[in-house]
Each structure stands twice: as structure tokens, then as C-alpha cells.
Amino acid sequence: MDLYEHQGKELFARAGLRTVEGRVATSVEEARAAAEELAGPVVVKAQVLTGGRGKAGGVKLAATPDEVAEHAAAILGLDINGHVTRRLWVERQASIAKEYYFSITFDRGAKRPLFMLSTMGGMDIEAVAVDHPEKLARIHLDPAMGFRPFFANRLVFAAGIPKEERRAVAAIIEGCHRLFVEADAMLVEVNPLIVTPEGEVVAADAKVTIDDNALYRHPEIAAMRDTAAADPQEQMARERGVTYVKLDGAIGILGNGAGLVMSTLDVVDQVGGTPANFLDVGGGAQADEIVSALEVILSDPKVQAIFFNIFGGITRGDEVARGILDALDRLEIGVPIVVRLDGTNAEEGRAILAAAPHRHLHVEATMLDAARRVVELAGGAA
Amino acid sequence: MDLYEHQGKELFARAGLRTVEGRVATSVEEARAAAEELAGPVVVKAQVLTGGRGKAGGVKLAATPDEVAEHAAAILGLDINGHVTRRLWVERQASIAKEYYFSITFDRGAKRPLFMLSTMGGMDIEAVAVDHPEKLARIHLDPAMGFRPFFANRLVFAAGIPKEERRAVAAIIEGCHRLFVEADAMLVEVNPLIVTPEGEVVAADAKVTIDDNALYRHPEIAAMRDTAAADPQEQMARERGVTYVKLDGAIGILGNGAGLVMSTLDVVDQVGGTPANFLDVGGGAQADEIVSALEVILSDPKVQAIFFNIFGGITRGDEVARGILDALDRLEIGVPIVVRLDGTNAEEGRAILAAAPHRHLHVEATMLDAARRVVELAGGAA
Amino acid sequence: MAVLVTAETRLVTQGITGREGAFHTLKNRAYGTQVVAGVTPGKGGQDVEGIPVFDTVADAVAETGANTSMVFVPPRFAADAIYEAADAGIGTIVCITEGIPAHDMLGAYTYLRPRGIRLLGPNCPGALSPGIANVGIIPAQVFAPGGIGLVSRSGTLTYQIGSEVAGLGLGNSTIVGIGGDPVVGTSFIDALELFEADPETTHIVLVGEIGGNEEEKAADYIAAHVTKPVVAYIAGFTAPPGKTMGHAGAIISGSSGTAVAKKEALEARGVRVGTNPTEVARIVAELVTA
């Protein structure tokens, strides 16, 4: 789960890390009120879960509440890389002497947290990584050793942080690591980490991603989820416990397991179809979940046919078959459904379907045949 | 540093572990007041840093404040294995259905914490260990793995704790381990861990030993040290940063390093002398510490001669020699001092001593010769 | 010989009294796996259709000589179960549980790895050595014994490819589902190493998907260390772009993590890549008969 900048900063503040003071606003009035409270020059920042806000016009400086209101009006509703801006963060303008970069990433490949620190912070750290790799200190932490004071020291020296800021930067490294561990974060990124003319070191941005699997032990973070921002169908899918991503095509696709669903998309594409969505019902799907999943797919009016591709492992074919019959009973289904069942209890499942024929239900034996059939049924041009 | 029962219970309570409610009393009046506050049958327990209190008459049940006062008068001042009772712990009488035993020890040999749990708690757990080893569950914790829920489970099942108490006992195991780690304990022992007729599990005793080297990070525990209870000479030695144990003989012994001092005691004994003390000035002793150490030794009127045995490593012979001359200047020394200096800067040290002859100062080249000389100077019969 | 799961496997199921744990344990036993024990704290002394249940893994190991555990406990307790298995001397741990927090697994992985304890998963379908033993949830009926080692990040896609290969009359030495979580105990490279060393395995099929750079690393490993022919499949050519982990994520992965990039990396090192499961099976059959 990605957090908005202002939510990340809230976690930073709770962890005792210095950030820039600000207020959330979801309307022009709130933005103006925030500016008045903060009393002084501020920055108005779009809160969207994507990068490139600055270039898209989502970050503006303002000297007066009137100016804030003007910018707020322009930014609210702004589409940034497909994300519509629904809230703002109005924060005090910090004086900036230097901009650094700092992050901790859960590095899946190395299976260790990776710490990166650079004195060349600000906009384009990826370019720094390519053009000036020596300016980006990267050190993996050995989780068996745990975080030790020397580790922050190494990073600070490797990045060439000037003497007078070493202690403050080391404290931020330690604090961010504590947050990384205690909040089950997959990413904590501060860009820029600013040094003020007075020599204070402050997190001027905060990008935090939390492990979805660990949200159960962080109810206060789980509550931060912005249900309004998600696509309504994706939101509906989430509530029903399935993974759904909307695409642009005509063939609704449902399968069990992300790999199989991706492969199904590829095969449909190869035989000339266009997938309408990615939908993974996950492992051990029960009849009710099958009904929910079909509802999500059918809520997309573009869908001309549905490809139902199940290879049972923990999922059992008989339960899937019962779910399909249930759905055919309970939902108004006006498009053809091509079902391919294999694996655990697949024979039982196929027998259940065979015993209850339905004009929209087509059963195929192989994935490739099923893909061809669904493309054909969707009308060829799908 | 060993803690008194009431101090251990204070740490337990802070760690959220259930103990029996009680009050500290250092006089008969305080004991009576404590009993009145607790309002009901109580136990009056001598607070001494030694075992065998019960057998020595240091633990008494009392039904009324008058009875408490009577017992308090008898126990205060009681000598238990050489420890004079100066304070009492007056606690509510708990109803006891069963007595268990639990401990966590810093096992030096295994270099792991050892957990022990038994349903045969109460007085003599050492006998249980010998006679019914199967009744004493012993499991080492791997510090690399850390404490995990299954670990408490294993211990509880291995000890045969009945089903209805498993959860409570596991919680105590986990809480005691947290205390063990967070307080830098070398020992946490609960004997007995009682089960009340209502099925509650309560720590009825609490023996806690804290690592002296870690006291700097536990000022609140360091402040618990009972300076009144220590031998005045040992207390004086502690304040001066040297390790001193008083013995019964006539020859004061001072050396650097516990092993060398012990060996010096043995050698003095072998050549017919009786050591008056064990005194280790530690590594890198400076002149001031030498003076302090001699003061501590000389405060024992039985001392007839002093054996000053230094083999320098981190300690430097020239500094020791200067310390000796300093001490001869500053202290009234009426007994012979036999000095043996070897190791780092020993030649310089011997030269310094040779340049400043003193009627009480005798320098010998070897440890064995020095031991013979000091016994001779102490008057043979020493 | 097969890998990971062999005739020597003596299985204990942690969480055997749960619905899924019981169902799949019994299926594994029915397949021929030596299932010697189950563990559910507090249910020691009971049995699940004749399989003795113990309170702790240590007890199960002491009483039955179990050497492999299958973890079926809920995600909140799964890391603890893995530690318990390791502490009890289990050498191979197969964790089926899905949804374990990544930091929990990071700690467990870091503990297990230097101690030489093999972990498969979590969030994986397990391993099946056809005709010998099955540990996990792989539907065994579609696979036959043979010389093809199959390793995959994906569960059901593994079955798909396996069944296509079987459809052409070929069999498998072992099917290994490594799981797709951020931290998995056995990587592609680990599985390749096992297959390379296994005399029964003649060919290797590697099933990857978009994201990360494990397939690229596997390609390098194959070029340097694998002498047996490897055929690969990558899912996700038409998948929507996944989210990236901030700038840091982009810097770490270096590559784009796309299916095309992975395919190219593998082909550049001499690995043939099929474009769909059916084609993968055809290439394998071609190599076997060549």
C-alpha cells in the first residue's frame, strides 16, 4: 500500500523525524484556511500516488492565502499520469541550502534492505545513479546483524556528507530504519532530504510503501487507505478479495493465480483477442468468490465474452463449477462464458457443469482451445 | 549486581508481570504500617542477598499487625549466612494451589540463555534437577533466532504444564525474557511460581541479577544498590574502583588481574602465610588508584605486611612505582611492603623505586621469592 | 533421485488439523508420500486418519524422525512455525501459507540460509517428484515420472506447463514451485543448481513472469553453471505495467523487469523461450527427441 506524502510525513513525525509542517486540504477553502494557519509562504502540493508531480504542475509556491486558493483551484482535479488530484498538502516553505537523497528499499533480489544516500538529491536521482554512480552510496544491511551505529556511519562517510551534518543525517537514517521495520515498510524514500541555511536536516518529502500482508498489525495505517482514489471496479474487487486490473479490451479474463492469468492474457492476445481485464481469484476460491469475481468483470460494459481459466491446486474444480452455476443463477449474464477447468477435482467440476447445460456456457479442454473459442465468441474483432 | 526480592518484584511489575502485593519495611513500625495497609494475613520476609532464608527463620506468616510487629522485631538484625537483615518485605499471603519453578540464566558455557521450568517448584529445585531430571524442562534459546512464541510453547509442553495454565505460564516466560534482555540480566529466577486456587499464575518470589557492566544504561537499577549492606571496606574499594574481598589472614595482597591475584593468594598460602584480602587493581592502574588500594588494605588492622605483585601489560611499571612512592609519602605506612614488578615498563619502575629507598619498601625479583619474603617480614606466624 | 522431495522424505505437517492442512496432507499421503506426523499445539496425542499429532515439531521429530515439514498455518503464525521447524532440526521446510509479512520472512530467511536449512516458499505450491512423493498442493494426477525438471515462480501456471509437457508424453523429475513473494527461500538459481546436480534430470524448464530481475540472474547462472538444456517461459507480455517501488526500485532493478527484457536476457544466453505454454512443451519435446 502506497502512502500519500502527507501520510508518510505523519509516520515520520510519529517516529520523531523532522518534517516540514503542513496541513491537508481537499477544497480551495481548506487550502486557504491551511495557509492562514501556517501564516507565511507555503507550497501547495498535489497528493497523488505517482511521480512527476512537479512537471505536471502539481506543485506550486504561494506567498499569500489568495495565491494558495488560486493554485488549489488549479491543482484540485488535475490529472497527473492518470491520477486525479483529490487532495492537497499545504506546507510551509522551507529554506533550502542543500538537497540530499535518502532511501531504504526492501531489495527482493538481495533479500536485504538497501540503503541509498546521496548529496545530489532533488529531482532526478535515477539519472544520478546512471551518470554519477560514485555520488550515490548504496549499502545493504545484513538483517542477521541488525542495524548498528557503525552502519549509519559508513553510509554517511561513503556519501561524503559534510562533517557538521553527519550526526543529524545518521539520526535520520536510524529513525527511517526504525520506521521501515516497525511499520513493515517496503520503501521509505526521502527526496529531497534538505539542509536548511541554519544547518538543520529535514525530510521535505516522504514516500512510504507498506507491505499489504502486514497491514493487519497496523490498523492505523490500514485506515489511511484512500478508497475514493481507486478505480470503482478495482475498489469493488478489493472489497471482494480478488485482484483486478482494468484493461481496454473486450474479453473478460478470470483465472486462479497471477502467473496463469498473465499467461491467459498473453494467449488471448496471441490468438487475436483483446483482454478487458486481469482478474485473479487467488488460491482456494469458493463459490461465493466466483460470483463476486464475475460481478466485477460484468460491471465493465465493454466485456463481450468471458474466459474462465482454472487450473486447480488448492482451488478445487468442483467448487469452481458450483460457483459458476451459482453465478449463472444469480446474475443476469448476457455474454458467453468459456470455461476451462483442470487440476484438483477438475473431473468432478466438469461433470457438474455438464449436468447443468446453459446457453452461455462453453467448456473447453485446453487453454489454447479455450482462448480461440472465446475470441471467436466475442465476435472475432474483439 | 544481585537485587533484593522486593527490587526484583518491582522490575517484574514494571514489565507487566504479576507478583504478590507488598511493602518494604526497615523498622518494626514500618512493618506494622505495611500490614495495616495490606489489611489481611501477610508474610514477613527478610531481604538478604543469600538463599536459605526460610530455614534461618527469615520468613514468617502473620495474621495480625501485632504478629507482624513481633516477627519484624525478630527478623530485623537476624544474621542469615553472614548477611545481616536490614530490611523486610511484607506481602499479602497468596493462596497456593501449586508451586512451579521458572528461571532464565545467562549460560556462559553454552553462550546461550537457558530456560528452566518445572512443576516441582518450591524449596529445593537443585534436588529436583538431580533426582527427577525429567521433571525439569531445560531448553537453550538461540540468540540468533531470538525469542519466538513456539519457544514458550515448547517449554510449557516439555514441563507438562496443565492445559488451563499454559497460556498464563507462556506469558510469564515471554515477559521474563523481555525483562532478562531489557534489563541486561544474568539471571531471572521465580521460585515458586504459584498457581492460586482460582487458577491465576503469580510470581511469588523474584531473584534477579544484573550485569554490572551494563548498569550504565540502567541508572534506575544502579540506584537500587544497597550501599549500607556491603562490608565498609568492600564499599570503600568499590568507590575507588578496585575489587576487594576481605579475608582473615595477616598479609595484605594487591595485584593486577584477578588470575594473578588468586595465584598470589595460593602461593602465599603455599609458603606458609595467610592472606588478609583479595585486591585487584585492574588493568591500567594509575598512581592515584594505587594509593586508594593501599588505603583500603591498610584499613584492615590485622594486616602485618603487604605483598604488591604487579605484572604489567596494560598496566605500566613506572606508573605503579610512582603510585607506591606517592602512597609512602601520603599514607602512614607502618608495615613492610614487598614489591615485585614485572612486564611493561617494569625496569623503569624498578629504577624509580631503587632511586627512592624507604625502610618499609622491599623489592623482589620473582613472585615466589616475594611471597617468601613477605611471609618472613609478617613475622613467620602470619 | 529427484530433488527436494524424494523417497527419503518423512513429512510432518504443521497445522495438520486445519481444513486445508488436513485435506492436502491426506492427498499427499494418498499419493505415496511418507507422512509421519502432524503438529497442532494442544492437540498432541490425537491423530488425523491415523497420522499422529504432536504438540511441538520437536516432539514430532523425536518420535517419528520427520525430516521435512509442510507449513499450513495462518500467515500471522507461519514465520513462527518455520522457526520452530528449523529449531527442531527439520532440513527441508515447504511453506504453502500465503500472505506472510515480508519482514517476517526476511528474518526467517536470514536465519535459515547460513544454517543450510532449505526453505521452499512461502506462498508456493510445494514440490512434486512424480511417482515418488508430493509435498504441497500441486495436483499430482497431471504429472508422470521422467527427466524434466520444472521450476516456476507461479503456482497454477506451473500446472499448466506441466500438463502440456505431460500431454506430449513426457515426464518430470521434480516440479518445484518457488513462490512469488518478495522473500522466497529457494530461488531460481537454487533450483537450477539442484537440477543440474540431479542425475535423473535431463532437461530443465524455467517458468518466470514479469517483475524483479530473478529471471535475468537465472540467465547468467545458466550460462555459467548449467550444462543441461533449459527451456523458459515468461508470462506477462500483455500485462498492465506494475507499480514501481519509487525511484529506489528503479535504481535497484536496473532492467525494466518486462517480459520482453527477460526473454531477451534468456535468449542471449542460449535459452530457448516459448511464447505460450503449448509452445514451451513443444520445444521441450523437440529437445528430448533430438
Place this chain on the structure above:
Amino acid sequence: MAVLVTAETRLVTQGITGREGAFHTLKNRAYGTQVVAGVTPGKGGQDVEGIPVFDTVADAVAETGANTSMVFVPPRFAADAIYEAADAGIGTIVCITEGIPAHDMLGAYTYLRPRGIRLLGPNCPGALSPGIANVGIIPAQVFAPGGIGLVSRSGTLTYQIGSEVAGLGLGNSTIVGIGGDPVVGTSFIDALELFEADPETTHIVLVGEIGGNEEEKAADYIAAHVTKPVVAYIAGFTAPPGKTMGHAGAIISGSSGTAVAKKEALEARGVRVGTNPTEVARIVAELVTA
């Protein structure tokens, strides 16, 4: 060859700019030890009488090829220094610092041990291979090269015994002070194993003291694994009884931990035990000339 500290030793001192750190580092260098670097964070770029100082151990290793570190930092920071050395790839860490909390060392030991990183100490005098190199605070002038390996829990007592042995014209392969803290990185058994494997060592002297049961365990190890003659000394026959660690301590140690018990355990396994340092030296001399 000697053990632990050899001609291959390239030493970095952590805490080189402190009073004791500088003093003993320079003494070690004067003795002939290859001292290649020092570390004090924030003082990188300076030097201590020509020895370059770095901000981190990693830098020191990268620049100078240091393979052994000597830790002279205050007790509050010493465990961190040990971890830093390990993380930087140092293979042998000699920790002189006294007063490190036992739980800190428990963590460090547990980390180092399975990774094959050698720790000597803490609270130890170091190791001296006469005529080759000295790392630590052992006063080298009293020792000469030879075939006697000496291992001791005690610092100054080591020097005492060593000087008595030297007084009889005998030399040492290496003198190893293992330290007497609750957790030490190198035990008697570890040192015995090193001496047994060292071709230059012909005889071994083991210097123990009251408390714990390390001498008893060493006796068992000697009986099972050591072919070279071992002479022992135990200090503390007349020492006051130490405090015990509650009932638990008594249960753990089993033996009484007294000097008499240790002497008997050693003698029962064929180890000759001298009653004072002078006698130990005499027994060694007797065995050498026998």
C-alpha cells in the same frame, strides 16, 4: 607457523587515536607486527606516527588489506566496533576492551561464530607469537620463540607463567589470552584445537581459574582430541567462594567450579597440573627435555 597472530597478520586498530589504543598499537608495531591502519570516525586522513587513520573499517580494509583488527574503543561502543570489523571482512578480531555488557557480546558472538570470524576476547590481553607479531597488550619482552603454546583465561597470570617458562630457557609458539568475561569469542577448546593443528607447537600450557566449567570441558576435549602434552595451572585454591547464580547457576555448572575439582578433572584425563607458576614451568621443562 604460530596461531591467530602470524606473519600474515595485517593489523588495523579500532580506536587508534585514544591514549591506550595509540600506545599499544605503536608497541605492537615496534615489536614487528604489520600495523597497516587505524580507525577513528571523523579522523580519516590523519595518521598516528605514520599509521594511516580511516573513518571506517571498510575503508581501512579497502585501502590497506587489513585482515585483523584490534578493538580499543570504550565498552559502550565496543560491540558496534566488533560488528563493524566483521561487516568489513576482517577475519580475526582481537578485543582488548574491558567492561562490555554481556548481552552485547552474546549478540556479537552469535553473529560471528557461524560466519567463521575469529574473535579473541573481549577483556583479553590479545595474542603474541614471539619473534613474529604481537597484537594486544601482552608484554612481549619476557617471551622468546619456541614450541610451547600457552592459553589462559587470565591476563597477567599468563605473563607470570610465560615468564617462568621463559626463565627456564623455553620459548613459545603463541601466547593466547582468551579473557574471562561471560562470553568470550575463543574458548580453551578453540585454542587447544588451534595448537593441536599448529606444527610449530610441541607442548601446550593451559592456565585456568576457579568458576564455570570451561576447564572441565577442556579436560574432556584434551582426552578426546589432543595428542600433544598439556600442562595446566589453576588459580584460586585459597580464593574466597564466589557468588553463585541462584539455584539455576548451581544446576547448570553441575560441578562445584572449585580449583580442586578442576585440577582433579584435568589430572583424571592425564594432564599434569602444577600448583604454582614456578612448578608449572618446571613440569614443562621436564617434558620438553624428556
